[in-house]
Amino acid sequence: MNKQNKDTFEYLFNTYYKDLYVHALSFVRDEEEAKDIVTDVYEYIWKNFTRLDASVSLRPLLYTLTRSRSLDFLRREKSKEKFLAYQRTLPEAEEEYEEHEELLAKVMRVIENMPVQTATVFRKCFLEKKKYQEAGDELNISINTVRWHITKAMKLLRESLSGEEMVLLYVLFVKK
Template sequence: MPDQDKDKELFAAICQKDQKAFEQLYRTHYRRLLVLAYQYVRNEETAEEIVNDVLLKIWMEAPRLNIAHSLRPYLSRSVVNRSLNVIRQENRLSAKFTQYQVNSGIPDSDEDEAAALEEQLLQLEKALEGLPPQCKKILLMSKFEKCKQQEIAERLNVSIKTVKNQLTIGYEKIRKAISGNVAFSIIFFIATIILGLFYEMPV
């Protein structure tokens, strides 16, 4: 079944307050929308609030929303619009931000932008899946447990040099996984999202 038809069925079920349908919508679109919001606001907590607000509006107001076609472009436009509103409210919508849009190569179409980011996300997932087990574990410990290199070395019974080398290897694979002009800070944010969703924390 085409994605557009699936979204129509999900939206119809959400209009009937089907919680499982909403959970499926959340799982399908949350990560992509979070990356999209972050590209504008550059703050993880703010991006999460924006996406949660947009998805909550779908749940609360679905019967009154006029969504003629697929939910995907509607959600993307909603996130972009809300992100820009947040920036305006914080008095940060300036010439500098406009120049950032030009320099970053952000597509004119919100839907194209979301699709491009999603493709980069898939590339990154593939790169992370291909990391050697020790490299992946060290990256997780550094990124999520916030362990210092000395602590990682002691816990894994390896040298500091090994830890540094493995982190370098991991980050280099992440860099190579992303094509285009996305800022490197966004790459690491995407990595954080993916690692957090797809891998268990090391014990």
């Protein structure tokens, strides 16, 4: 950057910094964040100074960049807040993992006690995620027989699991 450009940049900085800071502060309401935004704007101007048209006033560009970066900050903050609120609604990951493991062990015990053909059909359709037709073709049984075995398996599961466990089972294994 030549001496003239440096002088122009310094003039822009000294002339507009405080006004841009107040402009950013009016959006973000955080002094440090407003300073960071204005610093980012000047950094952008510094890096792209040779590409800017020096024949026009840079004041509107400075205000537009400040506004844009302030709104970007607000969007990021809103996203962070939504994510944190969502995280607070979730149980602890470790507890959730243990709960899933316990449910899986319970389901596997129920499956082991099912008649062999019913257990095989259930495994193919729900654990291997095969369509009823695919399971029927592999086992050389009709799709109606597959449905009958699934109905029987679900009845046995409902008898062994609580309503909450059935919902969790559905969410974990059945929902596609």
